[in-house]
Amino acid sequence: MSRRARLALFLCSGPGLAAVLVLGFRGLPAIGAYHGVYGLVVNGVELSERHATDFVTSLNFDLRAFDTLGEEYILFAAAVGVAVVLRGLRAEDEQEQDEQSADSSRKQGFAGASDALRALSLLLVPLFVALGAYVVLHGALTPGGGFQGGIVLAAGPIAGLLAGRYLALKRIAPESAVEALDAFGACAYALLGLGGLVFASSYMQNFLPLGIAGHLLSGGYMPLNSIAVGLEVSGAFLLVWTEFLDQTLIVARGEGS
């Protein structure tokens, strides 16, 4: 379809869409007006029932823990899919390159970084790891939790990439360790639910003592869930990132030789 035809189509249908949108927005309640019941119930009841001060995390990891199980397995399946496809591609590429060129130098990697960048990443790595661990452990107390802290944790080794030391990154976070981390996190989350089945009466029921609200070990098994999710998310993201970066490394090797 030519550009003019597309423009004409938009000019015909755009005002219709705009009219429908305006009509729809006029029927909405005002910003901040909440018409539901569940949120108000949770706000009133959650602190006395679960002793956790971050209600969103308690919804994620306790009151609606089963939904989070599905979400974690979505991430797990996505990471496994990426690994399967890209590793298959990488095996083919490596075979092709070995046939084409006799010497494939393994030293070729990303370009070296300036000293300022190296100093910055030296600062960033402990910052990321500390911040990630803090957000994961305080999931039940402050905003954040397993998912957010997990990504920040995964960014720690990636800051090594910022310093131009990708091969060092591969030694800190080798593929087997990253896979094991991902699988362990996913497995731990499902098994914590089994603890609920064994010690309390139903799957994913909170079975640990609730503690005092505001302390680190409060909310029953929420900190454990948070840690499991944090490990799983950081493992999944590290797996995906290193797979993508390995792909560029393969082509860069081909360029150099």
Next chain:
Amino acid sequence: MTVVQIVALAAVAITGAGVVLAADPLRAVFVLGLFGLTLTMLFFSFQAPDVALSEIVVSTLALPLIVFAALRKIREHERELERRDGGQ
């Protein structure tokens, strides 16, 4: 609606248009990071800090890393194809 919320909404609209109108994918990724930051401010001003934390880590860390790696691979692949065509 407070002033902060209105400003955040306007910033989201402007940077969203900026992402679409960016010249090539590389520039679009940088504007996407900026768009993620404005979305974070929007969520924060609407009193949703958990969502804001998720948005900031995803749009400034996860997405740009993946897209940069993919863009680099595409560019190297194109260069490799050019080299092969030029050699033969």
